[in-house]
Amino acid sequence: MTSTSGDPRNFALRDESGEKTSTFTGQVPRQAALKVARRLDTADSEAQASREEFRLREKGTKKLHIYEGWAWREQAPEDKPGWMAETITEANVSKEGIEYLDEL
DSSP: OOOOTTSOEEEEEEOTTSOEEEEEEESSHHHHHHHHHTTSOEESSTTTOOOEEEEEEETTSSEEEEEEEEEEEEEOOTTOOTTSOSEEEEEEEEEEEEEEOSOO
């Protein structure tokens, strides 16, 4: 199955035992990984953030994307909209690789 570049793809977050815990959507795996990273324990700064490894299974494929992610809190920009909180969660990820599973 192929998709066009604008179609969203679904990625299942897998725990250590390989069980699906949540589903995240993104046009590319990194977009979904950033959504996962924002849910990690946040630190007061990026330098203090602890890195956590997680795995995203791309639905409909045998690909398992492996990422290391971290999150931290920052002050919202001065020109923020009125509904935005004073502090926001920022995140970053680093791709560690791809594994190919036997089963679909």
